[in-house]
Amino acid sequence: MSVEENNTVVLFDGVCHLCDRAVLFILKKEKSSAVRFAPLQSETGKKLLRKYGYPxxxxxxxxxxxxxxAYDRSxxxxxxxxxLKFPWNxxxxxxxFPKPLRDWIYKMIASLRYRWFGKKESCALPQGHDPSRFL
Known part of the structure; x- marks a missing residue:
């Protein structure tokens, strides 16, 4: 059985402070504990990227x-x-809304995320949360 068969998996940039905050926000606001997480830079993240046709x-x-x-960007x-719980859902x-418009906005924010929020030197998983949530 593959890791994602019974799970919803979010792959995120593990060195991005904005992405880390997004993961923490999801953990705090989700309706159920069904979502699992993996940094894009991890072996699990790379394996899943390959499986779904991403470099x-x-x-x-x-x-x-x-x-x-697999769904990306917006x-x-x-x-x-x-x-997530109301009102975030x-x-x-x-x-x-048209995907090209949604993705244009998403890409604009993504291209500035390191400048606005910073970048870590290495990928570290958020502390204080159930380790089984991270792949």
């Missing part, structure tokens, strides 16, 4: 793996928001 060097933002499908963000309602 191992992919660092363009979030990747959500759910029901054996689609990943909006689908993840649907798993309302972002899911933006999913029908």
């Amino acid at each position: 191992e060097s992919y660092l363009d933002g979030l990747v959500l793996i759910e029901n054996k499908r 689609s990943a963000f909006l689908r993840i928001s649907g798993k 309302l972002f899911f309602l933006l999913l029908p």
Whole structure:
């Protein structure tokens, strides 16, 4: 059985402070504890990227793996928001908006994330949370 078969997996940039904060936010606001996390830079992250047709060097933002499908950029963000408690789950309602427009906004923020929020020297998992949530 593969790691993502019974799980929703969020792949995130493990050296990005904004991405770390996003993971902590998801952990705090999710409806259930069904989401698992893996840094894009980890062996598990790289394996899942390859499996779903992304290059191992992919660092363009979030990747959500759910029901054996991968979603990236704004689609990943909006689908993840649907798993959060009210009012954060309302972002899911933006999913029908045109993907090119959504991704343009997402890419703009992603391209500035290190400048705005900083970058860590190495990938470290958030402390104080159930280690089984991290792959």
